[in-house]
Amino acid sequence: DIQMTQSPSSLSASVGDRVTITCRASQGIGVALAWYQQKPGKIPTLLIYTASSLHSGVPSRFSGSGSGTDFTLTISGLQPEDVATYYCQKYDSAPFTFGPGTKVDI
Amino acid sequence: EVQLLESGGGLVQPGGSLRLSCAASGFIFSGYAMSWVRQAPGKGLEWVSGVTGGSGTITYYADSVKGRFTISRDNSKNTLFVQMNGLRAEDTAIYYCTSRPGPEMGPLDYWGQGALVTVSS
Numbered sequence: 123d124i125q126m127t128q129s130p131s132s133l134s135a136s137v138g139d140r141v142t143i144t145c146r147a148s149q150g151i152g153v154a155l156a157w158y159q160q161k162p163g164k165i166p167t168l169l170i171y172t173a174s175s176l177h178s179g180v181p182s183r184f185s186g187s188g189s190g191t192d193f194t195l196t197i198s199g200l201q202p203e204d205v206a207t208y209y210c211q212k213y214d215s216a217p218f219t220f221g222p223g224t225k226v227d228i
Numbered sequence: 229e230v231q232l233l234e235s236g237g238g239l240v241q242p243g244g245s246l247r248l249s250c251a252a253s254g255f256i257f258s259g260y261a262m263s264w265v266r267q268a269p270g271k272g273l274e275w276v277s278g279v280t281g282g283s284g285t286i287t288y289y290a291d292s293v294k295g296r297f298t299i300s301r302d303n304s305k306n307t308l309f310v311q312m313n314g315l316r317a318e319d320t321a322i323y324y325c326t327s328r329p330g331p332e333m334g335p336l337d338y339w340g341q342g343a344l345v346t347v348s349s
Contacts, residue, residue, distance in 0.1 A: 123291070154334075156334075156335035156336070158273070158336075160273075165324065165339045165340075165341060165342065166265075166273060166324075166336075166339055167339070168335055168336060168337050171334070171335035172335075177335075177337070207272075209272065209273050211273075211275070211335070211336075213333060213334050213335060216278070216288035216289075216333070217275060217288070217289075217290050217291065218263070218275045218278065218288070218333060219275060220265075220272060220273040220274065220275060221272075222272050223272040223273070
């Protein structure tokens with residue numbers, strides 16, 4: 123099975139900073155990658171699909187890029203409401219594995 | 229508005245069984261792929277099982293539950309199920325029902341509030 127890794131596992135940044143999270147697949151998955159945000163005590167929400175497409179209602183400061191094995195989620199101008207754990211997920215084929223998550227603090 | 233409402237969670241002894249249900253509304257249930265995702269206390273997300281929508285249904289399972297869990301759907305009742313047998317302590321988690329618009333497996337657009345399953349003696 124394809125394994126998903128994320129780095130870093132956690133980070134702390136200041137309001138307004140540009141934040142980049144990396145997700146890596148152990149084998150190529152094309153662009154079949156999604157990113158989710160889970161705020162403390164809340165259910166996860168979809169941010170990005172097909173590696174770079176912004177889900178409806180997601181602020182434009184979020185962006186995604188990558189293909190194959192290496193992907194990034196970027197927050198351009200971190201806001202206090204972005205404190206959350208971010209997960210990537212592959213969906214090219216089963217199993218539809220999540221990455222271990224990246225916790226973002228202010 | 230899409231709504232997913234899980235039920236059936238609770239406390240069960242190791243080796244026991246439990247069936248979770250997810251009542252869906254606000255969309256054409258039969259046409260949507262559905263999945264179960266779980267989250268152990270303080271841990272990350274784990275995809276558990278999924279079923280395609282449309283005319284022919286295909287089921288998928290994580291290795292950790294294969295042979296013990298069975299996913300199914302009743303399109304006449306707009307309900308998703310997962311039958312969990314041979315439960316272990318490591319199955320303790322919040323179980324989320326999720327869906328996506330379209331019959332094929334893909335990104336998870338919609339999430340329920342979750343049902344807590346605790347496996348303990």
